[in-house]
Amino acid sequence: MRALVLRGFGDAAVEDVPDPIPGPGEVVIDVACVQPSVTECMLLAGAPVAMHDTLARRLVAGPTRFGGHEFAGVVGVVGPGVDPAWKGARVTAVETAACGRCAACRRDRPDACPSPAVLGFTGPGAFAEQVRVPAKTLVRVPAKVDAAEAAAVQPLAGAIHGHAAAGVRPGDAVLVIGAGVMGVLHVQVARHGNAGLVMATGRSPAKRDLAARAGADLVIDAADDVAAAVLEATDGIGADVVFECAGEGTFELAARCVRRGGTIVMVSVLPAGAPAPLALLRERSVALLHPRSGAGGYAPGSGAFEHALRLVERGDVDVAALISHRLAGIEALPEALAITGDKRRYGALGPAQVDVFDWDRA
Numbered sequence: 040m041r042a043l044v045l046r047g048f049g050d051a052a053v054e055d056v057p058d059p060i061p062g063p064g065e066v067v068i069d070v071a072c073v074q075p076s077v078t079e080c081m082l083l084a085g086a087p088v089a090m091h092d093t094l095a096r097r098l099v100a101g102p103t104r105f106g107g108h109e110f111a112g113v114v115g116v117v118g119p120g121v122d123p124a125w126k127g128a129r130v131t132a133v134e135t136a137a138c139g140r141c142a143a144c145r146r147d148r149p150d151a152c153p154s155p156a157v158l159g160f161t162g163p164g165a166f167a168e169q170v171r172v173p174a175k176t177l178v179r180v181p182a183k184v185d186a187a188e189a190a191a192v193q194p195l196a197g198a199i200h201g202h203a204a205a206g207v208r209p210g211d212a213v214l215v216i217g218a219g220v221m222g223v224l225h226v227q228v229a230r231h232g233n234a235g236l237v238m239a240t241g242r243s244p245a246k247r248d249l250a251a252r253a254g255a256d257l258v259i260d261a262a263d264d265v266a267a268a269v270l271e272a273t274d275g276i277g278a279d280v281v282f283e284c285a286g287e288g289t290f291e292l293a294a295r296c297v298r299r300g301g302t303i304v305m306v307s308v309l310p311a312g313a314p315a316p317l318a319l320l321r322e323r324s325v326a327l328l329h330p331r332s333g334a335g336g337y338a339p340g341s342g343a344f345e346h347a348l349r350l351v352e353r354g355d356v357d358v359a360a361l362i363s364h365r366l367a368g369i370e371a372l373p374e375a376l377a378i379t380g381d382k383r384r385y386g387a388l389g390p391a392q393v394d395v396f397d398w399d400r401a
C-alpha cells in the first residue's frame with residue numbers, strides 16, 4: 040500500500056510500504072478519508088511540542104511512519120478473536136487505547152495509564168491507504184454521516200470532553216478564545232450544552248463569521264480590547280469558564296477575562312516553557328484545567344465519539360462548515376499537511392482533508 044513516510048523533520052513523502060496485517064483483537068481499515076491535525080503538522084515540521092523528543096529519537100534510528108488519527112474508513116480485514124460482523128462496517132476509531140496491563144489499568148484507571156497506544160503517534164496511523172487498530176477502539180459511523188464528517192469528529196469528541204471537564208453550569212457565561220477548529224467546535228458544544236451567554240474571539244473576519252454561525256452570542260475581534268468587551272457583557276464579573284483555544288500568548292488574556300473563582304480550560308497545545316500568569320491565577324482563585332489527552336477518553340470509552348457522531352447526524356453540530364479544502368487521493372497527503380500547517384496562507388478554515396476512496400462506491 041501507499042503511506043506517508045517521514046525521513047526527517049519537514050521531509051515526508053508518500054511511499055510503498057507493506058500492507059498491515061491484523062493481530063489478535065485487531066482489524067485493518069481501508070481509509071476513506073483522513074485529515075491531519077495541527078499538532079501533527081507542528082510535530083512533522085519539527086516544532087518542540089508534545090511528542091517531539093520521542094519522534095526525534097525515532098528519526099535517528101531511520102525513516103518512520105507518523106500521524107493520522109482523524110479518519111474514517113471501512114473495516115477490511117478482521118483479525119483473530121474479532122467479531123466478523125465488523126467486516127464491511129463504516130467506522131472511525133478512538134485514537135488512544137490504554138495498555139490494559141499496568142497497575143493503573145488494573146485499578147480501573149485507564150486514564151492514568153503511562154503507556155497508552157496512540158494511533159499515529161506510538162505506531163503507524165491513517166496517513167495511509169490502510170490502518171491497523173485494536174477492535175476495541177472502533178466506533179460505528181451512522182448511515183447519514185459521510186466519510187468527510189466522520190473524519191472530522193475526533194476534535195469534536197475532544198471539545199465534548201473539554202466542555203464536560205469544565206463542569207459548565209446552567210446559564211454560565213462561556214468565553215472561547217480563538218475561532219479555529221477547536222474554538223468553533225467549543226462554541227457549538229457550549230451552545231448545545233449548559234452555557235448561557237457564549238462569547239468568542241477571532242482574528243480573521245471569516246473565522247469570526249464562523250463563530251457567529253456556530254452560535255456565539257457575542258463575537259469579539261481579537262485585535263480589540265477583549266477583556267473590556269467580556270467584562271461589559273458580564274456586568275463587570277467576567278466569564279465563568281474560558282476555553283483557551285488560540286495558543287498564541289493568550290493565556291494571560293484568559294486570566295483577565297475569567298471571573299474570580301472561575302475556570303480556564305487549556306485546550307491549546309503549548310510549547311515547552313510557555314509563560315503562565317500564575318500570580319494572576321492565584322490572586323483571582325482561578326482553576327486551571329486540562330482536557331485529558333485522548334479525545335475520546337481512553338478506549339474502551341467511545342461515548343464521546345458516539346455522542347459527537349449523533350450531534351453531526353442530527354445536524355446539531357456542523358463539522359462540514361470547517362472543511363474548506365478537500366484533496367483527492369493518498370498522494371495528496373503532503374499537500375494536505377502543507378495547507379493544514381499554514382491555514383492562514385492557504386485561506387483554509389479547518390484541516391485539509393484527503394479523500395482516499397469513495398465508500399459509497401465500494
Ligand SMILES: [Zn+2]
Pocket residue numbers: 137138139140141142143144149152153154155
Ligand atoms: Zn496501562
